[in-house]
Amino acid sequence: MRLETYISDLLYRYDCVTVPGFGAFLTQRVSAKVHESTNAFYPPKKVLSFNEQIQKNDGLLASYIADVEKIPFEVAVIKIEKRVQSLKSLLTEGETLSFHNIGDLSFNNEGKIVFEPSYHLNYLTDAFGLNQLVSPAITREVYKEEAEKIEKVIPISVTPEKRKTRPYLKYAAIALLALTVGGFAASNYYVNQINTHNQLAQEEANTQLESKIQEATFVIENPLPAVTLKVNKQVGNYHIIAGAFRLEENCDKKVQQLKEQGFDARKIGVNKYGLHQVVYSSHFDRLEALKTLREVKRTHNKAAWLLVKDIN
Template sequence: MQLEQHIATLLFRYHCVVVPGFGAFLSHEKGASHHQKTNTFYPPTKQISFNAQLQVGDGVLVSHIAAAVFKTYEETLSLVSYEVKKWQYKLAEGENLELDGIGVLSNSSDGKTIFTPAQNANYLRASFGLTAVKASPKTSLGSNRDIQQRAAQQLQKEGVLFQLESDKKAPNSGVRKLVWRYAAAGLIGVSGLLSTYSSYENHLTNNSVAQQEAQQIVNKKIQEATFFSNKPLSLSPVEISLTKKAVPKPSYFIIAGAFRAPENASKKIAQLKSKGFDKANYLGPNRWGLHQVSYAAFTEEQEARNFLANIQNKFAKDAWLLIQKK
């Protein structure tokens, strides 16, 4: 069983992964960093450390492995214990315990466990896919004076000298003229180099100025645009005619009973509501002075008759339909 693979998987999700009877691997988040000597930028990461004192298992590792290998918790715990004994034996023999993707464990001369984390492993999920980036130093052509000095040095290397010491040795003026020709050619070359650089520099400057002017025009247009006005809008009055829609009053009532005493009618209503007839209602006294109670009221006759049939079949055969058309 590759126990370190399961530990590595859990390090992406947890800050502490305990290996029962062995120790715990801890992770601490570290922000992006820069190595000055190599000029390399490193993304945020999780630094892994090891604590041999935390050996009491919390069940996370064993439960994770049990689900992965389709075994019971007890069976998986036995497998983990067996793997831990192999690790402890290897360390006791003075060997290094290499855990792929996590780091290397070893025992010091005084019996302490030393952990060296793997350099290329990053268990911070937010940095997934990010790698170290080595930045190249920025180079500059320098000022015009620097360019002139470098050009003069280059001409000197090529033998184009402006000190006419050769004139002293030259037997005739023809040699001097030749030297002056080379010097003039050198000056023309330097002038051309400076002119080319100056034109390029002017081009960049003009470009920058044009971009700034364009941006200023855009900003001005945006500022001039009116999205909201503080002036109140003048709206012409709108006449709205509301027509009240007449709600039809129920004309069909399913009668549950008629009572001489009003309190008996109230008791009947409470009884019906307790049985689920939420629309039970008091209709008032009829022409004989009896107080009527209904199961429900309807505006459509057919709907009322269907309800009555259901009541008579399931609850009360003496229920009847009262029609009150106005």
């Protein structure tokens, strides 16, 4: 059984894939980056890590293998146990385990598992199709402007280069200035007349408005009742699955039964098999969800498992 293939498939959809009795592969999203010296652009991605302390079976990996290979859940658990025993034996013998598109695992001098992630595959589905690229450096030309005084009548700034190569610009500027001064004087007269007219009209309009406001009386005899909006709070993306039912009425009965037993149970919709799913509870924090899952499996339902899904 190529266990790494199933782990790789699940890393696209989940932040934690636990191999029971061995450890957990974790992913963390990092933003896009630009390398300052090489001008290389790196798209956002998921960074892989390995935690040897997380070994409890959350049912995710076994459920996926059972679904793909069309075998019972218990058989999938046994196959995982045999594969884990083989992996531990290889590590004890000093070999390095290479998981394709995931990374390499080996023992250090202290007998702890060291994980070196692979960078050949990006497990962030939002970045699908985005590749690394290198952009050439952008050079910017900085021009220094030098101010030069010429005739007092025509204060025009002309750089020495422009005086030498384009002398006609000086005379064009003189003609433009003369036309501008004449047109500016004429336009100022009309603008002043328009502003005066507008000011008088505005004062008259303000007087009429104040008069209307003083005459108006607003009385609200029957104020509208207050409106109360019920907003559903987001309860997290980590859901402890209690069961799935073909009939929705059985799903409702299960929710009511779990609520009577003290669980914060609810329905989370229909899965891809058309079954109505019921959860014991949902959590924001993954570690809190795993802790609750262990407690549920110990005291209430050994078949409970953890679903990581964003439910709107």
